[in-house]
Amino acid sequence: MTTAVQLLIGTRKGAWVYRSDAARRDWSVTGPIFLGQIVNHFVVDPRGGGTMLMAAKTGHLGPTIFRSTDAGATWTEAAQPPAFPKSTDPRSARAVEHTFWLEAGHADEPGVWWAGASPPGLFVSHDDGVTWESVAGFNDHPMYDQWVPSGAGTPDGPLLNQIAIDPRDAKHMYIATSTGGVFESRDRAQSWAPLNKGVEVTFGPDPYPEFGQDAHSIAIHPLNPDRIYQQNHCGIYRIDRPSRDWRRIGETMPADVGDIGFTVLTHPREVDTAWVFPMDGTTVWPRTSPGGKPAVYRTRDAGLSWERQDAGFPREQGWFTVKRQAFCADAGAPVGLYLGTTGGEVWMSDDEGAGWRQIGAHLPEIYSVLATPAA
Amino acid sequence: MRVSIPSQLQSYCGGATHVEAAGATIDEVLHDLDRRFPGIRFRIVDEQDRIRRHIRIFVGAEAAPDVNVGLKAGDDLLIFGALSGG
Numbered sequence: 263m264t265t266a267v268q269l270l271i272g273t274r275k276g277a278w279v280y281r282s283d284a285a286r287r288d289w290s291v292t293g294p295i296f297l298g299q300i301v302n303h304f305v306v307d308p309r310g311g312g313t314m315l316m317a318a319k320t321g322h323l324g325p326t327i328f329r330s331t332d333a334g335a336t337w338t339e340a341a342q343p344p345a346f347p348k349s350t351d352p353r354s355a356r357a358v359e360h361t362f363w364l365e366a367g368h369a370d371e372p373g374v375w376w377a378g379a380s381p382p383g384l385f386v387s388h389d390d391g392v393t394w395e396s397v398a399g400f401n402d403h404p405m406y407d408q409w410v411p412s413g414a415g416t417p418d419g420p421l422l423n424q425i426a427i428d429p430r431d432a433k434h435m436y437i438a439t440s441t442g443g444v445f446e447s448r449d450r451a452q453s454w455a456p457l458n459k460g461v462e463v464t465f466g467p468d469p470y471p472e473f474g475q476d477a478h479s480i481a482i483h484p485l486n487p488d489r490i491y492q493q494n495h496c497g498i499y500r501i502d503r504p505s506r507d508w509r510r511i512g513e514t515m516p517a518d519v520g521d522i523g524f525t526v527l528t529h530p531r532e533v534d535t536a537w538v539f540p541m542d543g544t545t546v547w548p549r550t551s552p553g554g555k556p557a558v559y560r561t562r563d564a565g566l567s568w569e570r571q572d573a574g575f576p577r578e579q580g581w582f583t584v585k586r587q588a589f590c591a592d593a594g595a596p597v598g599l600y601l602g603t604t605g606g607e608v609w610m611s612d613d614e615g616a617g618w619r620q621i622g623a624h625l626p627e628i629y630s631v632l633a634t635p636a637a
Numbered sequence: 638m639r640v641s642i643p644s645q646l647q648s649y650c651g652g653a654t655h656v657e658a659a660g661a662t663i664d665e666v667l668h669d670l671d672r673r674f675p676g677i678r679f680r681i682v683d684e685q686d687r688i689r690r691h692i693r694i695f696v697g698a699e700a701a702p703d704v705n706v707g708l709k710a711g712d713d714l715l716i717f718g719a720l721s722g723g
Contacts, residue, residue, distance in 0.1 A: 321721030322645045322691040323680035339676040345684035357683035 264594040264612070266636035270314070271602055272301035272587070275626035277316060279334060281636050286598050286612050289621045295337070296328065303364045303587055303630045307390075309372055312637070315391045317361035317377070325360045327377070329391050333637045342393035344377045344385035346401065356381055356401075363587070365425035368432030376451075378422035382410045382439050384451060399452040400437070400445070409442035409456075409473055416440050416476075423586055426480055428487045436480060436490070443475030444492065460508040462496045479586050481528045481536065489564075491536045493526035498538055500565050511565025515540065519552045519559070519570075525589040529597060529614075534564040537571075537591075537615060539584040539601060550581040558599070558615050574618035575609070582607065587630035602628030638708065640666065641715040646681070649674040658714075663694060664704040666714055681716065691721035 269280040271293075278293030299318040307313045314334055319325040327340035349355035358379045367374025367386075377385040377394060384397040396402075400422075403409070414420050421440040428434035433450040436457070443458040456473040463475055476495035483489040488503040491511075498512030498521040512521025522543025529535035537560050542548045551557070557572035582603035592598040599611040608622030608631070640658045642650050650656050658673075660666035664686065671678035681692050686704055688694055694701040695715040696708060708714070 320645060322643075322689070322718035324683060324689050326676065326680065341675065343679060345679070347684075349685060355685040355687075357685050357687065 264592075264596075264598070267592050267594075267598060267600075268306075268634050268636040269600055269608070270304040270306060270630070270632040270634065271608065271622075271625065271628060272304035272316065272630035273602075273606070273626040273628050274300055277301045277304045278622075278625060280608060280622060286592075286594070286610070291622065295334065300360065301629060302360060302362045305364045305366070305630075305632055306634050307366050308634070309366055309369055311372065311390075313390050315364050315375065317364055319360045325358050325379075327361060327364075327391055327394070331390075340387075340392055340394065342395075344379055344383065344394040345396070346383060347396055356383065358383060359419050361385075362421050363424050365427065368427050369429065370432050376425045376427075376435075378425050378437065380415075380419040380421045382420055382422035382441060384422055384425070384437065386451070397451050399447065399449075400454050403454060409439070409445070411441065414441040423478070424480055426482050426490075428482070429484060430487055436482070438477035438480050438492075440476045440478075440495075442473040443494075444477045444480060445473075457501075457506060458508070459506050460510070461492070461494055461499055462510070464496050478523070479525045481526045483528045483533050484530060486533045489533050491526045491528060491565075493523050493538055495522070495543075497521045498523070498526065498565065509565075511561070512538075514566060515559060515568050516570075519557075520544065523584075524586045525584055527589050527591055527599070530591060530593045532562070535560065535562045536565070537561075537589070537599065539589055541583040549583050551583060554579050554581050556580040556582060558601075558611075558618075560615050571611070571615035572618070573616060574611075574620075581605075585629055587632075588628050590631050590633045592633040592635075598633065600631050600633050602631040604628065638666070638711070639713050640670065641713070641717075643716055643718045645718040646677055646716065649677040649680075661708060662704065663696070663701055663706050663708065663714065666708065667704060691719045693717040693719045 267282045271278045276294035276297040303317040314330040316328040326343045328337045346356040363378035365376040373390045375387040384400040385394045387394045424438040426436045435447045445454040446457045479493040481491045492499040499508040500511045501508045515521045523540045527537045542552045556575040559568040582605040588602040606625035658669045667678045
């Protein structure tokens with residue numbers, strides 16, 4: 263059973279919306295929305311209510327959050343976007359360079375949203391995204407300067423690049439960062455502890471530090487929130503809580519492909535099924551599809567084995583990759599998969615990855631794709 | 638005083654290229670602008686009151702290093718979007 267899908271697409275130069283028919287066969291496009299704005303994340307409230315949020319900035323202007331409460335027909339700006347507290351020491355004063363991730367709060371907390379920023383910062387809104395406040399539990403943590411060491415970061419700056427909430431418990435949260443790896447809170451972001459045991463670091467002297475990893479993406483399974491997949495800068499991992507040990511499941515990937523990538527995705531109903539989109543992490547780290555042959559890899563046994571899913575993708579000379587927020591699934595049967603590329607192409611599979619077709623092209627570099635039921 | 642608004646910020650001002658604003662310092666002028674055009678100030682200066690990296694502010698022909706620069710009657714305040722990459 264499938265229904266019409268809406269893809270919210272954030273790019274380096276604005277946002278677009280793709281909408282399908284009920285069969286997910288024919289697509290229409292609207293946009294650009296905020297042409298020229300760097301849109302790192304474009305989301306809609308999964309709890310209902312219809313609020314859309316967009317994390318945006320431009321090359322010249324500071325960051326902001328745009329809001330729509332009428333399915334994107336009109337937009338207003340957050341009255342108080344995410345910002346660090348005013349500091350008395352201008353040398354160490356942090357300023358939000360951009361908001362990278364937007365996360366709806368727990369289902370029991372309507373109107374609550376969380377945001378992750380660069381430099382790594384956690385922010386919360388209690389009024390549906392109108393005003394945001396700094397979360398001291400992370401931003402002013404005594405270990406902050408070690409979890410976010412000076413000079414660390416990605417080419418786009420150091421990131422608090424993901425927030426995930428245990429669907430069973432609003433107080434149980436995870437964040438992923440590019441400077442310290444994964445952190446866990448059990449008291450609704452008041453305190454945090456690293457959760458990186460077993461995750462390798464190949465860019466420092468200690469291969470298994472307590473923190474310092476670069477967690478590109480994590481995926482909590484919605485039906486078994488104790489199962490978490492992670493696509494790290496240094497491989498693909500899985501953890502089954504309450505264990506604190508990550509197990510590397512990417513070593514079963516083909517050696518000529520490797521297990522480096524930006525993103526990991528879970529199946530909405532099958533706990534042992536996940537997808538990744540590998541990129542080339544050898545030599546000078548091209549971060550392109552390995553060998554110029556784009557492919558998704560799927561595991562159906564929690565990482566014991568992987569199968570290549572590349573039907574429909576270019577057979578050669580395809581050099582794109584897929585960023586952290588640009589790979590997603592719908593809840594259909596079969597599941598529809600969607601990805602946006604660094605080359606501005608939108609691809610979909612309507613059979614859980616078996617076959618792929620391009621449904622959009624010529625967009626700017628795509629930063630985020632979110633599949634939601636069409637309004 | 639007369640404030641020149643760059644193309645990047647004219648959406649906040651109904652498309653105006655110039656607006657009138659009041660204040661004894663650049664900071665006061667920016668707050669005055671923000672009262673009338675909500676959100677504009679945070680896109681010009683950050684939460685530490687620093688002028689953003691790709692924004693330039695001039696008082697007449699003089700570049701302003703920060704928002705504490707004093708203003709006098711008759712000054713023109715010019716806000717520019719500087720070079721910021723592709």
